[in-house]
Amino acid sequence: MIHQSDIVTTKSIDQIRKDGIDKQALERITAERTEMERVKQEAKERLPGQFVSFKQDKEQKTLLFTGAYQKIDKPAKDFVTGQIIPGKMITKWRFQVYDVTNPDNASDVAIWERGYTEAEQVLHWLAKGKPELTIIRNGAPYSQNTTYTIFPPKA
Numbered sequence: 001m002i003h004q005s006d007i008v009t010t011k012s013i014d015q016i017r018k019d020g021i022d023k024q025a026l027e028r029i030t031a032e033r034t035e036m037e038r039v040k041q042e043a044k045e046r047l048p049g050q051f052v053s054f055k056q057d058k059e060q061k062t063l064l065f066t067g068a069y070q071k072i073d074k075p076a077k078d079f080v081t082g083q084i085i086p087g088k089m090i091t092k093w094r095f096q097v098y099d100v101t102n103p104d105n106a107s108d109v110a111i112w113e114r115g116y117t118e119a120e121q122v123l124h125w126l127a128k129g130k131p132e133l134t135i136i137r138n139g140a141p142y143s144q145n146t147t148y149t150i151f152p153p154k155a
Contacts, residue, residue, distance in 0.1 A: 042074075047096045049110040051110065051113060052107075062101045065131045065132075066109070067096075067131065068095075071092075072092050074089065090115065093116075094111050095111065095113075095122060096109060096110075097110055097111070098110065118150065121148075125152060130152040133151065134152070
């Protein structure tokens with residue numbers, strides 16, 4: 001349902017030249033430009049590389065961690081709709097890695113982004129001097145209940 005207050009009235013050329021852009025529009029423009037600048041700044045600060053992802057249940061990869069990582073706060077998103085949840089932030093860790101699953105064809109430098117649970121496990125192994133880790137995804141495709149088994153490969 002459209003309310004009378006939702007209808008934007010079109011100003012004449014003379015009105016715009018005389019009064020300028022209304023305060024509400026200027027506030028929306030400022031908010032939009034602030035968000036654009038945040039996204040641009042986040043892109044500049046991001047570690048280089050494409051994102052590594054695991055899509056299938058029991059998918060296994062061996063990742064070699066460079067030791068470089070970022071801890072970032074980003075807006076939380078609704079899992080089903082993909083829409084940002086206003087006022088809610090989540091912490092993610094972006095680890096710089098090489099996918100060395102196939103030792104004869106290692107990937108270019110990449111990023112594996114995870115939440116607290118996986119980051120805690122990765123940091124545990126890195127602190128023990130184990131930069132190469134085998135990671136197994138446990139969960140159906142697109143499942144919210146996916147977990148990862150993370151351990152150093154057997155030497």
